Amino acid sequence: MFPASFEYVRAHSPDEAFSLLQQHGDEGRVLAGGQSLIPAMRYRLARPGVLVDINPIKELNYIREEGGFLRIGATARDAAVEFTSWIRERYSLITSVSGVVADPIVRHMGTVVGSVCHNDPAGDWTATALASRAVMLVRGKNGLREVPIDEFLVDSYTTAVEEGEMALELRIPIPDERTQGSYQKIERKVGDYATCAAAVQLSLNPDGTIRQAGIAITAAGPLALRVAEAEAMLVGQRPTPELLRAAAAEAPKIATPNSDQRGSAEYKKDMARVLVGRGLKQALERLDAGSRGAVSA
Numbered sequence: 001m002f003p004a005s006f007e008y009v010r011a012h013s014p015d016e017a018f019s020l021l022q023q024h025g026d027e028g029r030v031l032a033g034g035q036s037l038i039p040a041m042r043y044r045l046a047r048p049g050v051l052v053d054i055n056p057i058k059e060l061n062y063i064r065e066e067g068g069f070l071r072i073g074a075t076a077r078d079a080a081v082e083f084t085s086w087i088r089e090r091y092s093l094i095t096s097v098s099g100v101v102a103d104p105i106v107r108h109m110g111t112v113v114g115s116v117c118h119n120d121p122a123g124d125w126t127a128t129a130l131a132s133r134a135v136m137l138v139r140g141k142n143g144l145r146e147v148p149i150d151e152f153l154v155d156s157y158t159t160a161v162e163e164g165e166m167a168l169e170l171r172i173p174i175p176d177e178r179t180q181g182s183y184q185k186i187e188r189k190v191g192d193y194a195t196c197a198a199a200v201q202l203s204l205n206p207d208g209t210i211r212q213a214g215i216a217i218t219a220a221g222p223l224a225l226r227v228a229e230a231e232a233m234l235v236g237q238r239p240t241p242e243l244l245r246a247a248a249a250e251a252p253k254i255a256t257p258n259s260d261q262r263g264s265a266e267y268k269k270d271m272a273r274v275l276v277g278r279g280l281k282q283a284l285e286r287l288d289a290g291s292r293g294a295v296s297a
């Protein structure tokens with residue numbers, strides 16, 4: 001199907017994009033990689049009057065570490081994150097998700113920031129952003145604001161970006177040497193959205209107890225969900241197999257998946273438990289392998 005008619009404008013700077021979005025109000029929509037927006041327009045699920053293409057904005061195409069954060073600019077592609085060597089060396093959660101989002105073709109166009117802004121109920125980056133406690137930098141009427149990811153993700157396909165605003169950068173805290181993560185996804189075939197997936201990141205204290213836990217599940221409800229009870233259960237404790245099992249068992253308690261062609265709700269709930277359990281185990285194995293803490297799991 002063809003999209004409804006729309007105007008197309010190219011922005012060459014964040015200021016120009018912002019001013020175009022302000023000018024067009026609820027008719028304006030940011031076009032990033034177009035991997036979600038264009039299909040939605042073709043199915044007439046989205047009918048923006050004006051597309052503001054931010055791809056020409058070179059100054060938003062960056063991936064760098066600064067001020068304690070990995071900063072991913074709004075036009076940085078998934079594939080750029082996937083193939084950045086220093087990310088592969090030091091960011092185990094980001095590395096394990098970056099190769100399983102969609103397929104290589106989509107990842108060469110799609111942006112990480114666009115994916116988080118899209119806030120698909122089965123999004124991989126949204127769960128990752130929750131587990132790593134990311135922050136989104138948003139340009140609004142009153143200037144820039146930093147929005148913690150839990151406040152940024154409001155509901156299915158809805159975020160804290162308001163009419164006339166745009167997201168500029170996703171900030172992910174730089175993991176220290178006692179932090180490791182894992183992304184666990186099951187999909188019907190390569191390139192598909194998750195049937196269910198879990199993002200996990202663990203930080204240890206020097207004595208081997210857990211200092212911080214980030215756990216999120218996706219394709220398990222209206223949007224990616226933080227498994228807060230599991231996180232709280234782990235912090236301050238020594239990781240034992242029993243504790244990991246108990247933490248994983250919290251995931252199905254908050255999951256509210258729908259039955260669909262990918263599986264029954266019951267199956268997906270159980271997979272949330274299994275995948276959180278596998279993610280915790282792999283994060284600990286990675287910590288162990290790097291001699292980054294005395295682990296007794």
Ligand SMILES: Cc1cc2nc3c(=O)[nH]c(=O)nc-3n(C[C@H](O)[C@H](O)[C@H](O)COP(=O)(O)OP(=O)(O)OC[C@H]3O[C@@H](n4cnc5c(N)ncnc54)[C@H](O)[C@@H]3O)c2cc1C
Pocket residue numbers: 029030031032033034035036037038039074100101102103106109110111112113114115117118120122123124125161165166167168191192193194
């Ligand atoms: C075949 C296929 C398979 C896929 N499989 C997966 C998958 O397995 N897992 C997964 O997570 N995703 C999947 N996707 C989605 C893909 O990852 C998209 O890249 C992503 O959802 C959106 O990124 P984008 O840059 O293309 O954004 P766009 O499509 O350009 O935009 C998406 C939405 O976000 C808004 N937006 C984008 N950037 C900004 C910004 N800077 N500020 C404010 N709003 C903004 C747009 O206005 C739009 O509403 C798949 C897509 C396809 C086509």
